Amino acid sequence: MTAQVAGAPGGSPGTPPALEAAGLSCRFGGLLAVREVSLRVAPGARFGVIGPNGAGKTTLFNVLSGELRPASGTVRLHGRDVTRLSPPRRAALGLGRTFQITRLFTDLTVRENLTLAVHGLSRSKLQPLRPWRSYRKDQRRAEDLAASFGLGSRLERRPRELSHGELRELEVLLALAAQPRVLLLDEPAAGLSPAERVDIQALIKRLDPALTLVVIEHDMNVLREVVDWIAVLHHGQLVTEGPTAEVQRHPAVRELYLGTGGAGRAAGGGER
Amino acid sequence: MTEFIVQTINGLTLAGVIFLVSSGFTLIFGVMRVTSLAHGAIFLLGGYVAYSVIQHLHNFFWGLAAGTVAMGALGLLVERGLLPLLRRSEMAELLATLGLVYVIDDVSLAIWGGNPLNITLPGVLNDSTTLPYRGIVYPNERFFILGVSVAVAVALYLLLRRTRVGAIIRAGVDDRDMVSALGINVRVVFSAVFVLGAALAGFAGVLGVPIVGLATGNDTTILLLALAVVVIGGLGSYEGAILGSIIIALADTYGTAYFPAVSYSVLFIPLVVILLVRPQGLLGRRAAI
């Protein structure tokens, strides 16, 4: 059943969805990577997007965050049309995202990484004369953020010295430091060992309930722990969506996953 | 009007020479992501080598061959000897070619001096023809240059579009890693492209002497023109080099003829406009970053 069913749990009537995509289509490298996808994510929702590799999930995120222009359709953030806005403008409106391939400032220390994130939406980022270390409040925020997620002792290290799990955590912290209202997490568990995956799940579950989360994963085991509602993407199209438990049992979903070798694992899994 | 036609033909002949330099540059960039800032110096050195050969052998075509082959050999030397040391870092390669400019320029200055030199074309090419249209008298050498440029351009086009080697080169521009994954010896392709690009620059350096002369300082001018061409046409695009060469050469020629006080600067106006409107160049397919 290929439903463009709009729906998501929660949200009071009259409040616009935190994030809404309507009829999004996007070309990527000559093919239609996203076809007529519509989603509605209520404020505070825990929304998951799952699909095998190549299903168009990251492309969808790239359109939602503004890095790609859709061929058609619109994106709305808290009711406001942001389809034409660049990523920095969307960030200013409260949209944050992480990347599937860790995108950190690799030549800078963890502290400097977080400092950049903390200053991101304030006017001080263009201040050319005052040392950034002297912004005590912002530095404390960076330190607290790092400490509350276990990176407090790593502040002066560079990314190349962190473990992969710590890198993925830092990836999320950077997005959090900008205090987003809607956070897109692109395969947060990518490349993590089972133990590290537990850590990242715990991190996600500890996030502020008021924060709207949209999580991409291709591993159902990870996703079902952290989201209440899942949309399934395949070949760029929305195959189905619904509460986690229902989607898990959905025949089309089982076929996608069981058919490619093992429940809950899609082809080309994440451990590589 | 007559003046305008003459200037236009002047512009087109210049376009031919610039195209020869730019096509090599854009292919090298497209396939290898190397920005050869030394291309202007190679152009100049090719002309100088030909000059010396012609002084001894009194034959233009031997000079032309010598300039081309010598620069191709220099290209091989650079590609095999220098570039591998730079670990395929694009900025490092660009900077190394910058250093090479100082070396080549200084050595050329030492050998050939700073005064302008001249190469004369043989026989009938030295004369002028009276065109049937309005009785315009136009030098033959320019027709020769234009004709040869067009011939080479066509030959290159056929090479790129109709041969297997050309397909590999075009694929390399598109996706270098894929070409390597297909089992094709990328090293050989790289060397071949660099040698071809350098040889083209050397060839242009000889051919272009009647138009741009042969003197120190030319290398900078030609480099700037070639850079303008490839940015306008799109880095890596062969057809873009053709289009860009025509635009830049005509801009330069008309500028010199009608706005001499600012001609050199006016030249860069198309560059600026294109960059504002379409940063990847007219025919560039991806962002030229």
Next chain:
Amino acid sequence: MSGAPGRLRAAASSAPARRVLAGADMAAWPVLSLAALAVGAYFLLSGTYLSTIFEDVLIYAIAAMGLDFLGGYGGLVSLGQAGFLGLGAYGVGIAEVHGFGPWAAVGIAIGVVIGFAAVTGVVAVRVSGITYVIITLAIGQILWGLSYQWTSLTGGDNGIPVTTAPSLGPLHLSDQQTLRAATLVVFLVAFGLLMLMVRSPFGLSLRGMKSNERRLRALGYQTAIQRYLGYLVASVFAGIAGILYVFANLLVSPSTLEFSQDGYLVLMVILGGLASIWGPVLGAVVIVLFQQEVSIYLSRWQTLMGAVFIAAVIFTPDGIAGLVKAARGALHRAATAAGPGPAALAADLGASPPGPAPAPQTGPDPDLIPRRAGTDIPNERPLRGRGAP
């Protein structure tokens, strides 16, 4: 490479020795900086032949520092800075020819530089990487073309002689000694500004832009604004250098802006060390020495300079500043021989030492080390300059 650190390690294994070395390491930078400054100032004001050399060094260092801020820290290498230097110089010259007093001429020159940078910056910020190099080269050459061809305004090839230097009360900058002292002051101000800017949020954002622009944008940074401002800063630095230049040389001509001059400035920054505060100064020293001293003994000095530059790009991408840092690294490791593993040490070296020190960037310049396409996680590449076995 294992011999020297091994011996040092043995010698430094005693605790007192370790403390001394660590202390020396900490004190080294401020002491060395002041010493270098004192030596330089002495020669500058000595009124000897060396004075002109040091004066040139300071002037070019100012322009190189601006280039380093934009190119080294921000990753946008400009091959057109000589154009702005020339623009500053010509601004003064042309203003004086038209009857303006020297201070007015200085003001006009600065205004022209800012104006031209403001306009051309709009184009320059649309591109980055290699295209940026090309477009800045073109902008610099546009200025050269104007200086050469617009003879009614610029005097063409002959250039413009400048006769009147400004005066500040009893200080007449027409006196060469006074001018040199003023140049030193301007240099120190520029140096101080660079230090402040590098450590500011704006400077950090430039480093972030060089490191991962896409991520920076996702965090809310309008990187076009940063590029634009960085471009303005670099241009103003070069323009000010140009103003000092024209009062020192009493002449400006098209040769001031030709391509080789653009190249020299880039050479200075690369040789000295990208993304370091002292680097541009060290690079200026080397290049000016080549131009003034080596040229006396060797007519083919440009060939040698080009070869040295190529060697630097191949072997020491972090330039002289990088070599110095590597030496400090070896000393530090010897002093803390029984300490934690190399990774932690590397991190310690990365922390900013107190006092005027080069900005915290240890390890290879990411711009000069290849990146595997598609990955942003650092590769397993050996850390250069660590004396690794």
